[in-house]
Amino acid sequence: RDLCADFECEPAEFNGAANHVHLLVNLPPKVALSRLVNSLKRVSSRRMRTEFPEPARHYYRANTLWSDFSFAGSVGGTPISVLRQYIEQHNRPV
Template sequence: MLTRCEDVMREVCAQLGATLREFNGEDDHVHLLVHYPPKLPITTLVNRLKGVSAHYLRKEFTGRINRHIMHGHLWSPSYFAGSCGGAPLQIIREYIENQKRPD
């Protein structure tokens, strides 16, 4: 499911003129490193990533997603976005790569 989520998010980023540089996920959240144009509002980017991925993941993994537990939502309405303008990209990539990915 995470592999498909990454594929969908890469497509969404490309459609918005952004680049998904790094992706990883855990049982209850995902980590993304995205390079996006300064004129693209972060809220637009996040809402599109969450909305499109939720649509496809629900459709393709119906039996694995329990809507009752998630109150009808795949993603939480919240998100964290941080700027890493001064940090070396390799450090950010290593952080994302080192997140525990579920079996």
């Protein structure tokens, strides 16, 4: 939440599975989505390695916890309730 505030955006929904996450964010057009995603990956990786060193060590490879790949998309015209429902139907990440 703090990082999103730094980018002047607001997290609306979060969920995922053991190997990926879904994050719905209200993002102003002046913010580059790729910068937000890279910052979220960097900060969350650092925090997870600090707070959960043993599980993180299991997944930590090549000096990175997250995959180099990500998918980010924008939507327009889709009701927010439909997007939230899609995200809520996934299991929480382990």
